[in-house]
Amino acid sequence: MSERSDRRSFLARTAALLGTVALAGCTDFAQQPWVIGILGEVENLTRRAQRLFAGGHALAPEYSKADIAPTFRANGTLNPNTNDYNVHVAGGFKDWAIDVGGLVDKPLKLSLAELRAMPARTQITRHDCVEGWSCIGEWTGTPLQLVLAMAKPKADARYVVFYCADPMGEATMDASGNVVQPPFYYESLDLLEATHPQTILAYELNGRNLPVEHGAPIRLRAERQLGYKMPKYVRRIELVSSFARIQGGKGGYWEDQGYQWYGGI
């Protein structure tokens, strides 16, 4: 395929993909000048990322309103319950913001209000936990690919790491009597999964603000992945070329305990 037609079909696919966003309640989205700017930025992602756009973006099944579970089951941390988090709860999360940094040209800080002002996607999907349960719910949030396009990943960025606000366990004491703080939950996706159209920074479940037990105020949804790949209480995003030096080095809290890094379903 020539360089030019390759590029054109890439743009067509990207537009189609943004079109799915438009269907979710933002019909004039594709016409806005800043969106055309983002299309340009998306195009500037590495050739590897372009190939990924072309290949692996099949959608996870979506369901109807009638399929939504009356109560969505919660799992893992149900409340981070740190002093810092409790201050945000008390303030209605008005000061919550997500830092986006690492291997990007434009590090950003996005407040909850700024994320809410961006185009949204709503999807009714089935959550599958490795512990053997699933639940159907309706999630609304900002497509992560739009945030990444704003931050402009550098050519060597391969993974997107999400850092959460919940410590996993209690502080302990080591042999020399030093207090050892527990690790915080974290997770990572590769750029293919991170730019998938159903990968969103969700702030609503079933049409309401995300409850604390489901990750308030922002949790990731990556609908082709198992539950543990969808971090709740997201406070920082970092683009990296490797996660070897992050916590246990396996790319996620549960991966560090032995789970597979690839949690696709």
Ligand SMILES: Nc1nc2c(c(=O)[nH]1)N[C@H]1C(S)=C(S)[C@@H](COP(=O)(O)O)O[C@H]1N2
């Ligand atoms: N920050 C954080 N994210 C997390 C977890 C957690 O304990 N902490 N648990 C994971 C697991 S194993 C599952 S199944 C889902 C549960 O999401 P839910 O509570 O909204 O059902 O969140 C995932 N994300």
Ligand SMILES: [Mo]
């Ligand atoms: Mo899970």
